[in-house]
Structures are given as C-alpha cells and as structure tokens.
Amino acid sequence: xxxxxxxxxxxxxxxxxxxxxxxxxxxxxxxxxxxxxxxxxxxxxxxxxxxxxxxxxxxxxxxxxxxxxxxxxxxxxxxxxxxxxxxxxxxxxxxxxxxxxxxxxxxxxxxxxxxxxxxxxxxxxxxxxxxxxxxxxxxxxxxxxxxxxxxxxxxxxxxxxxxxxxxxxxxxxxxxxxxxxxxxxxxxxxxxxxxxxxxxxxxxxxxxxxxxxxxxxxxxxxxxxxxxxxxxxxxxxxxxxxxxxxxxxxxxxxxxxxxxxxxxxxxxxxxxxxxxxxxxxxxxxxxxxxxxxxxxxxxxxxxxxxxxxxxxxxxxxxxxxxxxxxxxxxxxxxxxxxxxxxxxxxxxxxxxxxxxxxxxxxxxxxxxxxxxxxxxxxxxxxxx
Numbered sequence: 001x002x003x004x005x006x007x008x009x010x011x012x013x014x015x016x017x018x019x020x021x022x023x024x025x026x027x028x029x030x031x032x033x034x035x036x037x038x039x040x041x042x043x044x045x046x047x048x049x050x051x052x053x054x055x056x057x058x059x060x061x062x063x064x065x066x067x068x069x070x071x072x073x074x075x076x077x078x079x080x081x082x083x084x085x086x087x088x089x090x091x092x093x094x095x096x097x098x099x100x101x102x103x104x105x106x107x108x109x110x111x112x113x114x115x116x117x118x119x120x121x122x123x124x125x126x127x128x129x130x131x132x133x134x135x136x137x138x139x140x141x142x143x144x145x146x147x148x149x150x151x152x153x154x155x156x157x158x159x160x161x162x163x164x165x166x167x168x169x170x171x172x173x174x175x176x177x178x179x180x181x182x183x184x185x186x187x188x189x190x191x192x193x194x195x196x197x198x199x200x201x202x203x204x205x206x207x208x209x210x211x212x213x214x215x216x217x218x219x220x221x222x223x224x225x226x227x228x229x230x231x232x233x234x235x236x237x238x239x240x241x242x243x244x245x246x247x248x249x250x251x252x253x254x255x256x257x258x259x260x261x262x263x264x265x266x267x268x269x270x271x272x273x274x275x276x277x278x279x280x281x282x283x284x285x286x287x288x289x290x291x292x293x294x295x296x297x298x299x300x301x302x303x304x305x306x307x308x309x310x311x312x313x314x315x316x317x318x319x320x321x322x323x324x325x326x327x328x329x330x331x332x333x334x335x336x337x338x339x340x341x342x343x344x345x346x347x348x349x350x351x352x353x354x355x356x357x358x359x360x361x362x363x364x365x366x367x368x369x370x371x372x373x374x375x376x377x378x379x380x381x382x383x384x
Contacts, residue, residue: 088261121241125202171260205233
C-alpha cells in the first residue's frame, strides 16, 4: 500500500520533540524564536520553524512546511521523512528493489520472494548477534534470542519511486550514556542493546558480503573472499537473502539504514547491490553451503580404499555409502582419517566386504567429501 502525503492526517502530525530530535540528528542548528525554534541546516541553505506546542494555531501548516523543506533538502519523499520522524524509537531499513514495473508496484512472484528474502536477511543478523561462533551456514535450529527478537520486528508500508520495503526494529531508548559515546566507533559493541547489535551486524555483514562479491568480479579473489569474512557475519543465508531481494533483471538494489533517533548514531550512506553482485552472491551461497560442515552425521557403507604412509600408525580410508543425518541421503564417497586401531579394523572390514559406520562432521574440499573429528567407528558385524 502506498502511503503519500495526502494519506497523512496533519491532526496527527509528529510532535515538536520528535521533529526537533530528527533535525538535531541531521545536524540542523537550533535557535530560540518566539513561539518555537528556528532550525538552520548545516550548510545554511534551509531554515524551518518548529512550534513549541501542537496546540499552537496553524501547527499542522507549520509541520507541512517543515516536511516539504526536509524533502527538498534531503531529496527524499515527505512520506518517508514523516515515517522516520514518527518512528524515532526504531532503526528503519529501506530496501529499494527497483522492480521492472510501474512505480510502487512489483510482480507478485517477485514481491513474495522479496519479502521472504527480507525476513531471511534480518534473521541472519539476529542469529549472528546471538551466536558466539561464526558459521558458513546458519543452524536450522535458530537461537531463542533471535526468534524472540524476530517477533518484535515490523514491516512498514511501501514507498514511491520504486518498490521500497521497510523494516522497523524497535530500539530501547538511550539511558545513562551520551549521544557522543554512542557515536564513538570505538564504543564496545557488547554494551549496545541486542536490537541495535542486530542492526549494526546487518550493515557490517552486508557491506562485507558486497566487498567480497566485488573482489570476485574483479578477479582479485576467489570464493575464499566470502569464507574468510565469516567472522563478520557473512554466510550462505545472508548471501541468499541479498541475492533474492529483487528480480534478476532489476538494476541496483539500494539499502538505506536509518537509525533510531532515541539512540542516535552518525548517519550512514546507502548500500548498493548491483546485478553482477547479486549473481556472485547467489553462487557464493551455494559454495558456502557446499563447504559448510554437516555436523553430527553418521556415514554407513563399505570401505573401498585405504591409504597410509608406512606399515603402522593412522591412515585414511574411503567409505562409499549413505550419510545419515546429512542434507540428503544420496550415495557418497567419504574420506576419513582413522587412528591405528580403527584403521586396522577398517582394513579387515574391507577384506571381508562388511559394513562400517563412523560419526563426525562432513565437509567438502574440492571434489572430495571429508569426515572431520571422527568417532564411534564400528564394523557391522564386528569381526574377530
């Protein structure tokens, strides 16, 4: 649903405190004036008057003038600015999908996919902020804090210009700290509320994923550009979400982060996702899923190859069989390094043609599947 200025009732116009908070966060300079405050833009090109009280005669007209001036100064719609002023207690992310359709509309299939990818994008930030260890693929069972957080996130109305998706993340107000402290990039992220950590994690991970995609496009890096950024929140889930925010034929996707005025930080420029980057992100997601360990799986099959250096010690065996607990149950050949005793048992199993089982974390390296941290190696039936 498009929300324009005609749909906004100025009897419910933002209160002076919220407008003043917005202007202050954008660097406007206040000066006391009879009946209100005269605000001047940092470049001194624009001025607006904000009444002290909503009960002042002509209040709605003053606010309409303020919004029109802000729209000109920021080259943004009045509707978007009004929404930001009215949602001063939330971080708002605007995703401009640039759909190949009439302004404010999108093909229904593209729209459904965009909203689902938007949810996955926010969820990726919540899961990362909830976890101690980075992962190439997020676990299917999400952390409880991430699920609780997702219940508080809200979708806003779409805006004109393209098909713009909006996400509202409620942010607790600033208590006991100054705005300068919050703006300081050296400020400890751990002291931020969880909701703000999600927003910050989303922005950082998105920028890192796009940097990785650019390096791949410029042929300065291979897909390792993504894996080495896992500690910054880059994973298959994030890459899939970014790749699916708009249709394949769409031009740039723009993501604009607007920070809660109740807990201000320095404004940040939009992030742009190009069509080429979306293509690389899609490929990267597939590669990251292929490289990610399938944890706590059991390989059941026959030993088909053995190798070790020398007559004694640990050795490597190849098992052809089914991976129980994996992402699929197709036949695979899995290599696993076994200790000396288990290697000897595997040798006898190979000679007898009986089944073996072993548990561990399955990963792919090139064309090979490797089972790391093997345990519970068994021969069925157990040979004497």
